[in-house]
Amino acid sequence: MREIHDTELLQHYMETFEIKPILNDDLLPYLTLFSYDHGELICTQGDPYNHLYLLVKGKLKIFNTSPEGRTLILSFKTPLDVVGDIEYVQGTDFINTVEAVSEVHMIAIHHRWLKKFASDHTPLLKFLLNVITQKFYVKSSSLSFNLLYPVEVRFASYLLSVCFDEGDALYSGKLSTSHLIDAANLIGTSYRHLNRVIQHLSKEGLVERHKGFIEVKNREGLSELANHRNIYEK
Template identity: 55%
Template structure:
């Protein structure tokens, strides 16, 4: 992890995502940029929450774990996204684990500065309310999607969500088969069923199994099948 206090870069990120007015000038002096490599953890479930992160570059995976060690992927997130917002409001530990699945850059803000400088700052409070309600809306849609659509559609959506590169675009690249267990957990089906669907995708020319990995061959075909990339 690399940390920077480059004010110019911070202001550039805020302007790029049109949230300059959300954070007052004084608060910006307490912001830092953190860079995480693929596979690094931005935060871990159960850890003491002290920091809010603004995802400004890259892609992350959000998941929860049970006491028995089983994991359930909840979503994939790209900019602009807040991490630690619900914990800030609830004053709780981090609810989920957030892992970088590409090179990721976030703007980090210590809760103590948020409480001191933005507790009664209307633009920030309105922004926070908008972000949190959007998360509940997306979660509701995701639950409906899993109930209403067949596994083929949900798996196509998963494949589109997980494949990604650092230019913030979807990438025709290898997806290791170990992620198929993640896929089964996320879309609410068995690993065996996912394998059967992958075999059909191979026959249809959508993907190819090669050297223990899955290569996406026809992104347009997957997009048509997915209809709505619900897991973004």
């Protein structure tokens, strides 16, 4: 992690994502721009809270490790998104671990300044309400989906979300094998079982296994299997 002293870049992000309207002017001097490399941890579960982060570049992985050591990936995030909002509101330690998947830029604001200057700033409160309710929705449908459907269905939904969203024509319809472990942890199953499910989907002709990646062969069929629900979307 390193701080980026680049006022112009900060300004650029503020404009792109329309951040200024939600912040109190008094806060502006206290914004810091941080950069994280691939694999770096932004915060670890159990850390005491102290910053609110705005993700403005790159991709984050949010996950949680159980006392038994099992990892559960909760989500991937792309700009604009917020980290540490719940912790800020509740004044609690971080619940999850946040890792940079690519090079990541985040605008950080120390809670101290937020409390001092913006605890009654309506636009920020409304912004937080919005972000948090959205997170609640995702979490809520995720819970139902996980409890109600088997891994096969969840993986179908996952494949559809991950393989066709990036706009990357090359990888369209393909999932790199190296991401399979992540996928398993995100879906909440074991790597072994995911493999079994892929094997089954192969037999059905929905996907095909190649060296290094898995290719979607029948998008419509997967979508039907997933009940047309894109639970892992964004």
